[in-house]
Amino acid sequence: MTTAAHHPEADSKISVEHWLRMYRQMVSIRLFEEQVNELYTRALMPGLAHLYAGEEAVAVGICEALRPDDYITSTHRGHGHCLAKGASPDRMFAELLGKEAGYCRGKGGSMHIADPATGNLGANAIVAGSVGIATGAAFSAKRLGTNQVAVCFFGEGALGQGVLYEVMNLAQLWKLPVIYVCENNLYTEYTHYSETTAGDIVARGAAFGLHAESVDGQDVRVVHDTATRLVERARQGQGPAFLCCNTYRYSGHHVGDINREYYRSKQEEQRWKSERDPIKLLGDWLSQQKFADSVLFDSIHSQVKSEMEKAVKFAIAAPYPSPEEVEQDVYA
């Protein structure tokens, strides 16, 4: 099975459905994160919460170019990747609250959701911690002839870790079907990437001979078209790629990062939200093309909202694992 490229011009009927699906998925991520913010500020969620709001077009545009059995690896800011790859919000919320019904039986939490059923090898709380895993999954796919592709999501902060360069070298030497997706949301924790990143980001992939590109990560159509091409290449044995998606996180590094004017201005945040919002950009385009209107958008928003509210209720009501579970699953 191969995934066809989804150009809106190609077949507007299928495409419209596809774009609306992506619209809905982006709304799902946005509203999921709103609930997380709420849970966290009401002190119902333990630990830290790193929100993906603002970056939805990256996860959705890329995961929609993947087969269900393609692999992804994710990061501490991973809720969006997880949802876009097909995880269900109720079990995600349950995981975020440490409940037994969660994807990892409560053992992983927000930063470690993994779900073999959707090809999710796991979110990782070590910056660049999953680059080896994604590359290994691509190696298996090639060796086992499964035709699967692996996508490795990481923030631009991971560019600081040497292991990334080791695996990109391996991937290109061995023509592995892996796509390294750098989500450049401009800031690591509290530092602008320009203060920690020398030279050109895309050139880092190109240096090893990877096919390397950079795209507007707020425009899901561009992200998706590009991803479709890169996935296709990888699937056909043409080797790995490096894709830098330029994007922005709307909130603080984590929910508690409230006073952040010392590292970025409110005006900057406002500008991204009003001018570069991925949901609004797709919505505007769909309206201009007369593919959809505000009535439809409103109904999507309210459907998703009630789905999220139901999922949160499920998670809150779900029981914790029993303390004996602490020693289960240390070894397979």
Add this chain to the structure above:
Amino acid sequence: MPEAAHRELTFAQAVREALAEEMRRDSRVCIFGEDVAEAGTPFKVLSGLVEEFGTERVVDTPISEAGFTGLAVGAAMTGLRPVVDIMFGDFITLTMDQMANQAAKVHYMSGGKWKVPMVMRTTLGATRRSAAQHSQSLHAWFSHVPGLKVVLPSTPYDAKGLLKTAIRDENPVVFFEDKMMHHKLKGPVPSEEYTIPFGVADVKRAGSDITLVATSSMVQVALGAAALLEAAGISAEVIDPRTTWPLDEASLIESARKTSRVIVMDEGYGRYGVTAEIAAVIAEGAFYDLDAPVKRMGAMHVPIPFSPPLEDATVPTEQSVFEAAQALCGRS
């Protein structure tokens, strides 16, 4: 504790004051780490230092733990006295070659010609709902390596005095701070200059029936348990080695011989860990004076789970230590 102790500082303030004093005293002292400058670290331990010492000496790094630790080794060999900040103790894994193969061995391998006067500050401790990659207490790893010294302060007073000693030491020193103590634990710290020598245990509470050897985060737990034991008519001595290497074997053995019963508590893993080493030292040195086998208490041998009821089960508590001590004294 000297009489002049009339000021109270938090653990974080004590650490910051030690750094500030040493940086004023010695212009070779500088700090490297992620978000150490303007952000003052995510734990806000270093807030204010960049304002006084500037970005030349309080240096924000990319997320490159191996790189900047290695750089610190080289800088230490060639005239500076770097203090590197590894945000979470879990990330020491990324620095292991630089510390264990480089920093630890340079002096010996060069026949005593080169010196590596550097400090690594990092954290330990669970119960912050940070899950398996942000909750470990890995100080045993470094304690295992000849050439490194390892410091585990348990009070603001000790933190300040030991950190000043660490910075003045001619060897690589790893300094572990319990992240739960940073802002929660307050204690007396005199404003007069003082340092605390390595390899000198401190009796945190004198007693005669049982010895609780406790490190870092476990000291407060031991003191809480000692209060419960007192109410039950058992007099517990709490002794804190303060450094795992050098280790004040004589004081630990002396306390064990006096009380004849010992529990060793440390938040790292027990297997092949700090408690194992200290228990062996006591068994060897106080064998003929012991009335019971030395008992060890530490983190359960599992990755630290996210779910609160599971995580809470992984670390010793006042109650579990109290019960173990009662049993050891034949009173359950």
